[in-house]
Amino acid sequence: MSSRLHQTGLLFGFVLLWVSAQFLGAIGGPIAACICGALIGLLGTFAARFFSLLERPAWLLPLLLGGCSLLGIGITSLEHPLSSLSWLAAPLTILASGTIVVLQTLNRRRCGLCTRRLSPGALTFTCPRCALVVCDESCWSFEHRRCQLCVEHRVPLLSAQKQWWDRTLGPEATQGRCQVCMASFEQSDLRHCGRCRRLQCRDCWDNLNGECARCSWTIPDLPDSLQQIASSYNDARPSHQHE
Ligand SMILES: [Zn+2]
Ligand SMILES: [Zn+2]
Ligand SMILES: [Zn+2]
Ligand SMILES: [Zn+2]
Known part of the structure; x- marks a missing residue:
């Protein structure tokens, strides 16, 4: 005031x-x-x-x-x-x-996706998956923490290397199902949650930004770009986006 x-x-x-x-x-x-x-x-x-x-x-x-x-x-x-x-x-x-x-x-900055001109104080996000800087109004998915283009094309965030998964979450499970998509260990590469030990397939770990659907534990070794989004979220996330 x-x-x-x-x-x-x-x-x-x-x-x-x-x-x-x-x-x-x-x-x-x-x-x-x-x-x-x-x-x-x-x-x-x-x-x-x-x-x-x-x-x-x-x-x-x-x-x-x-x-x-x-x-x-x-x-x-x-x-x-x-x-x-x-x-x-x-x-x-x-x-x-x-x-x-x-x-x-x-001369104003444009949104990387819809190319609209942004006002100087506009809220923008750098997508952790494709690095585009996008507007919050129509091109950012608050829920998925990625730009709409990456939502549409299912662009992965986490490493595709088996070694990375072995190092981060331990070896592939030899029984059980993914707690999210119900894929069996024969269909998908399932990995244990570091806290509750429940299983998620690699696709679901990726889709949930490294978070366990049950206990909300997150993979410790996540890309910096995603962690920055998480910390900027506390102030930026509008309450109506929770639903
Ligand atoms: Zn936009
Ligand atoms: Zn993106
Ligand atoms: Zn799954
Ligand atoms: Zn868990």
């Missing part, structure tokens, strides 16, 4: 600054007024970006700066007779600011 107050104060200060600058510029004649207007558009936009003011909607900032310029000229015109050219300063402000806003929007 206090940061919001801080932002509002800052914005108010900037508005005063830009209005006064345009007021003084307009006294200097039409050319000075126009140069001043363009500068307000440039500096005002960079200053607002730096302090994260008025980020959305994008058109608001150019309009506000244009308004400041217009107000500055208006105040000057009360005292001094102004050439009509001086009034061009306001559209120049909007043009300068609008150009920067458009260029910055074009």
Whole structure:
């Protein structure tokens, strides 16, 4: 809340600054007024970006700066007779600011999957399976902890090497069934959970991101990329995704 107050104060200060600058510029004649207007558009936009003011909607900032310029000229015109050219300063402000806003929007990061442009504070995830950086809105599966493309194509996470499995979970089971998909030891490569000793096949271990479906024990030697997701989840996971 206090940061919001801080932002509002800052914005108010900037508005005063830009209005006064345009007021003084307009006294200097039409050319000075126009140069001043363009500068307000440039500096005002960079200053607002730096302090994260008025980020959305994008058109608001150019309009506000244009308004400041217009107000500055208006105040000057009360005292001094102004050439009509001086009034061009306001559209120049909007043009300068609008150009920067458009260029910055074009330079924004895109989602690796749906390619939509991401707002600066957008929540993104780096998929542990394919390393794509994707948006949280439509391309990340919170439940599966991977991008939708990897969900669709069943991209594996864990090693395909038998040695890795032997080292991590011990030797292949010679009896029983996978507790998730019910595959028998003859059909699939089953491995014991490190805690409850129940069996899961390698595909199910992989699909559950190395977690035991029963006791939630996880394989200790998981890829760093997955562990980072797990730690970032605590704050990022929306409650409705639990269902
Ligand atoms: Zn996306
Ligand atoms: Zn992926
Ligand atoms: Zn299974
Ligand atoms: Zn277990």
